Amino acid sequence: MRSKHIVKEEYDTMMDWAGRAIEIMAMTFVVVIGVAVLAAVIMFWIDRTQTGDAIRRNYPVIGRFRSLFSELGEFFRQYFFAMDREEMPFNRAQRNWAYNASEKKGNTIAFGSTRNLNVPGTPIFMNAVFPPLDDQYSTTEPLLIGPHCAKPYEAPSIFNISGMSYGAISKPAVQALSRGAAQAGIWLNTGEGGLSPYHLEGECHIVYQIGTAKFGVRDAAGDLSDDRLRQVASNPRVKMFEIKLSQGAKPGKGGILPAAKIDEEVARIRGVPMGQDAISPNRHREVNDFDGLLDLIARIRDVTGRPVGIKTCIGSADPWFDFFREIKVRGAESAPDFITVDGGEGGTGAAPMPLMDLVGLPLREALIRMVDLRDLAGLHDRIRIIASGKLIVPGDVAWAICLGADFVVSARGFMFSLGCIQALKCNKNTCPTGITTHIPSLQKGLVVEEKDKRVAAYAKAVINEVETIAHSVGVPEPRLMRRRHVRVVGDDGASVQLNELHPSVQIDDEGQVSAGGHPQFEQALKRMQV
Incomplete structure (x- = not known):
């Protein structure tokens, strides 16, 4: 012891x-x-x-908490305060659907819908009494774009990835989108930042977007270069070219890439200097009217041999009567092969708030106007319509097809499939999920080998459920849906069939257009007369 x-x-x-x-x-x-x-x-x-902040000057130290709480408020609302259907620009129900779809989780729900069906503008699809049986369904067939091109495009999918440029989004984000698009059999739009090696990595179909600054296809003076166009078009993965006139998030304003997001590689691909913001002109300098626009379309189509279309946000249908009248003068071959209609609710990496909030028609109005103008011009089978703008869940995609869209594209939906949490920091190079930042430590969170599978799963889930809606309304595949298959809730809470609010242009079996006794269409047909 x-x-x-x-x-x-x-x-x-x-x-x-x-x-x-x-x-x-x-x-x-x-x-x-x-x-x-x-x-x-x-x-x-x-x-x-200090003299800049009155609250801090009058209430030293404790006044700082106001700024802190204001900064954190948008995050607290997302998790603690907002209801499932309340948030903007995308609510929790929409985001969760995209997350579950990308992770191949079940998207079934129980007990009852949380959607308020009395809100004006809410679409309600009209289910058929005797829908097609399981063995009568069909998948959506490929659709030809650009029949007068040297190399037309058989587009396989109704749902595709909208323009997100390298620079605005990160290298691993582009890599994951490219690989996922290839796995899902959909196209990937480059956005206006040019074609990077990462767009081609997955060997998916590419739509090359030509913005107003001509990034990637311009010469030393900043003008469109035929040689650069041929170089891009020589890649067999590039299937189409899209001339961006404007976009819904910033109509009347060109692209804005903050200097903080321009590294050496981005500068080289775009052909811009480092250390300053890359600002695109608010329009194509060489295009002063629709005559010049059709000339530009013809030039790019002749040089590349690929289908060429335009992307635009619509402020009014009135100017576009002249566009379609000019096409009728020149002939159907002069028409753009597709028109991408972007709603005023569309998104972007950086835009002035007044433009994002206040300028441009929402898609629900713009899409109908462009579809009707195309059909009145007798160009239903010549020009394909692509809908863009806040369409990330199957119901929205199906609604756009009912209105007359041939294809639907989404950017932010695919950002959610990559893991976006709607942090609203896209313009600050501090994206916490690595999607819109060029900071290596933040990019590490985006694992390409994992996210590409989620991109593909999300696309397939949207397409599958749009086909489910089509079958429910009584047609075997989505492109057979029409305005008569959907109702819209009015201000009094009662729903009205969409074709009663917005009748479709009548087209007979021989492709002849008729106003069908509709006075608005009669007047429009007169305005389009050559």
């Missing part, structure tokens, strides 16, 4: 260490308190003497 003397020494040693630990903790506490007090005094002095 140990002696009492030894035990006492061990006890004294332990108590000595305990006393020292308490002294250190006390000293640390005093230092921390002292630093905190000193910091508070310094902040008090700074706040009281």
Whole structure:
């Protein structure tokens, strides 16, 4: 047995260490308190003497919490306060559908819908009494674009990836989109930032977007280069070219890529200097009217041999009467091979708030106007219509097809499939999910080998459920859906069949157009007469 003397020494040693630990903790506490007090005094002095913020000047230190809470409010609302259908631009129900679809989780729900069906504008699809049986369904067939081109495009999918340029989104994001698009059999639009090696990595179909700055296809003076066009078109993966006139998030304003997001590679691909924002002109300098636009379309189509279309946000249908009248003068071969209609609710990486909020028709109005003008011009089978703008869930995609769209494209839906959490930091190079940032430490969160599968799964889920809606309304595949298959809730809460609000242009079996006794169409046909 140990002696009492030894035990006492061990006890004294332990108590000595305990006393020292308490002294250190006390000293640390005093230092921390002292630093905190000193910091508070310094902040008090700074706040009281600064002149830029009245709240901080009148309420030093505590006034800082207002800015902090305002900054964090958008995140707290998302998790704690907002209901499933309340948030903007996309609510929790929409985001969760995209997340579940991309992760191949079941998207069934229980108990009852959380959607308020009394909100004006809500679409309600009209289910058929005797829908097609399981063995009577058919998948959507490929659709020809550009019949007068040297190399027309048989587009296989109704749902595709909209323009997101390299620079606006990161390298791993583009890689995952490219691979996922190939797996799903859909096209990937480059956005106006040019063609990067990462767009081609997955060997998917590519739509090359030509913005107003001609990034990637311009010469040293910034003008469109035929040689660069041929070089891009020589890649067999590039299937079409899209001339961007405007987009819904910033109509009347060109692209904006902040200098913080322009590294050496982005600068080289775009052909822009580093250290300054890359600002695109608000329109194509060489195009002053519809005559010039048709000339540009013809030039690019002749040089590349590929289908060429335009992307635009519509402010009014009136100017477009002249466009279709000019096509009738020149002949159907002069028409764009497709028109992408972007709604005013469309998104982007950076745009002035007044333009994003207040300018441009929403898609529900713009799409109907462009479809009707095309059909009145007798170009239903010549020009394909692509709908773009906040269409990320199957119901929205099916609704756009009912209105007359041949294809639907989405950007933000595919961002959600990559893991976007709607942090609203796309313009600041600090995206926490690595999608819209060029900071390597943040990009590490986006694992390409995992996210490409989610991109493909999301696309397939949307297409599958759009086909399910088509079968429910009584047709074997989505493109057979018409305006008569959907109702829209009015201001009084009662729904009205869409073809009663917006009748479709009548086209007979021989392709002849008729106003069908509709006075608005009669007037429009007169305006289109050559």
